[in-house]
């Protein structure tokens with residue numbers, strides 16, 4: 001059975017449209033809570049990147065060194081799951097600070113990526129990854145009126161540790177009232193649920 005790591009990255013926690021849709025989609029795919037590890041990066045914030053960590057990753061420090069404990073815990077957690085599901089808002093055209101902090105702890109030299117003359121090479125196992133991106137306005141498709149730095153950045157950052165089987169689902173126009181929200185959800189529900197069912201069948 002798949003083990004799913006669900007990262008909830010927005011300030012609305014379990015009231016977020018994205019989170020509710022993610023939960024509904026997972027339940028519809030027959031995934032029970034027993035197979036989901038949920039990490040709410042706003043309700044349970046990670047510590048900022050401190051000096052110990054900054055020193056540890058720029059020197060050849062052992063993986064069990066004090067400064068690396070938080071990073072190590074998050075990387076092991078990611079290793080223990082074979083599906084990653086990120087529910088994130090767009091904040092100022094890119095990922096929110098809470099998700100950036102998770103990446104800063106997880107993307108670690110000699111551990112989740114190797115530095116080679118050709119550039120960074122990911123050391124993590126690839127796995128189906130779903131990214132449900134909530135936004136007040138529109139950033140994809142014909143109605144887009146703003147640039148999207150979230151999708152290319154997150155794709156690149158996750159690829160640097162070996163995760164490239166990524167599926168993005170934009171949940172857009174959420175500030176335009178209940179009808180717009182219902183429309184956004186109806187556009188995403190089916191494709192996301194189909195993709196999830198296919199991914200779960202093979203991983």
Ligand SMILES: Cc1cc2nc3c(=O)[nH]c(=O)nc-3n(C[C@H](O)[C@H](O)[C@H](O)COP(=O)(O)O)c2cc1C
Pocket residue numbers: 010011012015016017018019088089090091092093094133134135136137138139146174
């Ligand atoms: C600090 C902040 C920055 C935001 N920046 C953007 C933005 O750049 N583009 C956009 O369309 N919406 C932006 N929004 C709106 C949020 O993306 C939107 O409220 C959120 O995704 C709602 O989704 P949820 O119900 O799933 O939490 C921003 C909201 C906040 C709080």
